[in-house]
Amino acid sequence: MIKRKSYRSFLSYIDLSREYxxxxxxxxxxxWISNQSVPFTKLEKPLTECRVALLTTADLEKPPGESKQxxxxxxxxxxxxxxxxxxxxxxxxxxxxxxxTHTDDNDSFMPLNRLAECAQNGRIGSASxxxxxxxxxxxQGKTSKRSAPEILELCKExxxxxxxxxxx
Amino acid sequence: xxPTVVVGSARDIVxxxxxxxxxxxxxxxxxxxxxxxxxxxxSSIMDMALALLQSAWQGRTTIQxxxxxxxxxxxxxxxxxxSQDQLEEYKKLxxxxxxxxxxxxxx
Numbered sequence: 001m002i003k004r005k006s007y008r009s010f011l012s013y014i015d016l017s018r019e020y021x022x023x024x025x026x027x028x029x030x031x032w033i034s035n036q037s038v039p040f041t042k043l044e045k046p047l048t049e050c051r052v053a054l055l056t057t058a059d060l061e062k063p064p065g066e067s068k069q070x071x072x073x074x075x076x077x078x079x080x081x082x083x084x085x086x087x088x089x090x091x092x093x094x095x096x097x098x099x100x101t102h103t104d105d106n107d108s109f110m111p112l113n114r115l116a117e118c119a120q121n122g123r124i125g126s127a128s129x130x131x132x133x134x135x136x137x138x139x140q141g142k143t144s145k146r147s148a149p150e151i152l153e154l155c156k157e158x159x160x161x162x163x164x165x166x167x168x
Numbered sequence: 169x170x171p172t173v174v175v176g177s178a179r180d181i182v183x184x185x186x187x188x189x190x191x192x193x194x195x196x197x198x199x200x201x202x203x204x205x206x207x208x209x210x211s212s213i214m215d216m217a218l219a220l221l222q223s224a225w226q227g228r229t230t231i232q233x234x235x236x237x238x239x240x241x242x243x244x245x246x247x248x249x250x251s252q253d254q255l256e257e258y259k260k261l262x263x264x265x266x267x268x269x270x271x272x273x274x275x
Contacts, residue, residue, distance in 0.1 A: 010194050011244055013178045020248040023255060024262030038186035038227035041169040047222055069272040097196035100243040105204035114201070114214040123218060155170050162221050166200045167176030 017095075033140045043162055050161035052118070053128035055151060056110045057136045057168050058089035058103075068093050075135035077150040079158075082131060085112055094136060094168050109168050128158045173217050176200040183230065189220045190230045195237045196247060202235070209235060 018029045043050070060080060065071035071093055089110060091103040107113050112131060119127040132154050134147045155163060173189040174182055177197055182190050193200060193213065202209035213233055220231050237243060250258070 009244075010179045010192075011247070012180045013197075013248075014180050014184065016248040019250050021262075023250045023258040024265070025259050026262065032181060032184055034184050035186040038188060039169065040188045040224075040227035041171045042225070043171045043221050047218055052218070052221075067268045067272065069268050073272060091198075096198035097243065097247040098198070099246045100196035100237075101198045102204060103198055107207070107210050108199040108201055108204045111201040111210055111214055114207075114210045117211065118214060118218065123215070152170065160170060162171045162173075164217055164221075165172060165174045167174055167178065167182065168198060168200065 030138070045161060047124050047162075048122060049125045051126045051128055051159050052115060052124045052162050052164065053131060053155060053158065053160040054110060054112060054115060055132045055134060055163055055165045056089065057094060057134060058091045058110060059093075059133065060086050060089065062090045062092070072135070077135070077147055077154075078133040079130045079154045080133065081129060082112055082116070082127070085131070091168060096168050103168075109166055111166065115164070125161075128155075128160050130154070130158055171221055173221050175213065175217050179230075183228070186228055188227045188229070189224045190228075191217050191220055191233065192230055193233045193235055195235070196243045203237075 014032055022029065059075065060078065063071040063074045065074055085106070088104065089106055091109070096103070103109055110131070112127075115124075115127045118124045132151055134143075134151055137143050137147065151163075171188065173191060174187045175191045175193075176182055177193055177195045177200055179190075179192050179194075182192075191213065193202070195203075202213050213235075216231065216233055220229065
């Protein structure tokens, strides 16, 4: 059957969040970063020789603090050995569709097991012995000037050749 | 620098920001690597992410996976939905949130 639509199918989260926060009384909409030029680094080795890592915005456990805002302040960039992966990451403070789905299965948003399988079956050279976490920050300056270099350092320590960023 | 691939579902935000490689799945936010407990789908998305790492030759390369969340598309209308008959309630929730934010700023 032919389907026709007068709107695009995928949702605009820029539009949705602007209207949502306006309804909650925020007078100034959040201004999303909009880059003209985008850096690009080519993969120089075959995947079978690469060490690949994962980076998440989810927390290992609930950070301390009464409110979401307090917890947000205490969050830090981290590197965690894969053998110490939490049974469930803490995702409740992040913005995702808690009505339509859930995050009970880590691999649906932080696929450490799927990556390990790729190392086992030879699709990649190896999986990094650690995975990384970074806080979702409203401050674009902090994200690019503080968090990103921290993550790059952690990747270098582990000899990572390529990084996968699942965005929750 | 290290080659990267973003895997996610908020297409407009990621493409507005601009990233080297983006693997897009048209799902509700929360499961960028496939449906919960669906190992086959998750493996397939992992395979596509790895293939994209290797095959992209310039920035802003977006590839869309073939998966759909459900035939029924009601999920598209629930997240961050603003209902006109709950405006007073939203305003109160916003006031509570702003008070918390002001408190944290003082710490």
